[in-house]
Amino acid sequence: MGTESEDNSVVKEGFLVKRGHVVHNWRVRWFVLKLDRLVYYKYESGKRDSCHRGTIPLNNCKITCPYLEYENRPLVLKLQTSTSEEHFLEACTREERDEWATAIGAAVKNLNPNDAQTPSPSQNKSPKSLQLHNVNLSQVVDSMYDVHTGIRLCSHVEQGSSYTNCFSGSAVVDWLVCNKMALTRVEAVTLASTLLDEGSLRPIGIRSADALRSAALGEQFLDDSTALYSISQSFQKRGSVKAEKSLSAVELSGKVVKRGYLFKQGHKVKNWKVRLFVLRAEPGFLHYYDPSKDDITPVGGISLRGCLVSALDDNGIPTGVKGKVQGNLFKIITQTDTHYYIQAPTHKERMDWIQAIRLVT
Known part of the structure; x- marks a missing residue:
């Protein structure tokens, strides 16, 4: 998933949740920022499509960041193209959203160096942000x-x-x-x-x-x-303690340490789906949400007390893993001997997640 592209114009890439144009549903897509456009891909069974699903031209594009019109989605940025077409993209953290906005803003500015009116992301509008x-x-x-x-x-x-x-x-x-x-x-x-x-x-x-x-x-x-x-x-709403009353207050009371988009293999149907993972400490839990839904309740959670977490070999398909995955796999084994297979977008993110999980177990 996170292999370096042969195209030298790739500036940034990663998962974002995109709102559909015709049907206003939200779907996770893999976005690749190039010097003059933003292209996005769909993943099927843990493997990226060879052909991109859409392109957002950046020439004279306007950025609104943060875009706060969606009550349950506070991490959205909006792009408006030169033809007034609007695109709504959600990141997993404020930092990631702001990095995307800054990178896209820089690409827009490079395309229009003499345009003093090119809007910059709103989070950079005051010295306090710096x-x-x-x-x-x-x-x-x-x-x-x-x-x-x-x-x-x-x-x-x-x-x-x-x-x-x-x-x-x-x-x-x-x-x-x-x-x-x-x-x-x-x-x-x-x-x-x-x-x-x-x-x-x-x-x-x-x-x-x-x-x-x-x-x-x-x-x-x-x-x-x-x-x-x-x-x-x-x-x-999403990821907060008090909103999720259906789950144990203790389970959700831990401090949020890390969050991000990862692939998880299902237990019954062995398919791969992108989930928003939230890692909490004291007590250590790893909850995962369906980013395509506005539901604020996790799809599931993994108790990390006494668990084992380890990277899996990318050569071939490890035992227990189904489908044509792209690598960067790791496994969590709980105290009750439940096995979770997870796939990170890049090798670095896999190691970051493993280290973060080990620190809270």
Whole structure:
């Protein structure tokens, strides 16, 4: 899956979830960014099609990132071609989404070097994004929403109106500093402003809404006990603890360590399907979701306590593996002797996942 292309123009490649044009369903596709276009492929039984399924021309393409119109899909970016055709693509993490937006934006700029109006991805529009480029915003939001150590949701009254399940701006800053996600209150305000700008946090009540609407960039989040905020509904959905009430609260209470798209072989029907995997620690669990659906409940989960994880030989088809796979396989054996066969997009990702899983077992 992740072999280097013979085409030297390949800039970036990987899985994204794409919304269909005619039927607005979501399907995982393998995207390859070239110097002047974005092409995508379909996978069948764990092997990529030889012919691409579609092309998105990048000349004069406009990028909207983040695109926050889908409630259960907060990691979408939108591309609008020169013919006004719109494409909606979802990544597995904010970092991956922003990397795609930056790479596509650079390709667009190279195609239109004299066009001063070429829009750049919105996450790069302010200096604060550069200051926070090493911050994992996804983990910050997951930590804020943790049932045990997250920020406390309270009821507040502002100018005679009551609001539930929210928190003050100063409580957010206190929490970020206390949990060492920011060293100073100024840094914490910058981080909170980024979360607000990305739609992870939303204003509640008059004071915070007015600041968001009228204040200068970087001053839109208020470190104030009377300015109220809450976590956006979209980020209370997929992969969050409280939304998944049907599963064990303990099982889903662990800190999110890693997430990404991987192939998993089915237990009964030995077919391969792309799943969004979420690795949690303390307790160690590996949950997997169907990225084609808006359902916020995992398809399944693997308890990692006492499990064994190992890479499989790419020469030939290992025992237990069905279909014409492309390699980068690894296997998880649980304490109950259940065998899971998983395929990563690249050799590096396989090793990264194995190492991450071993650290939480």
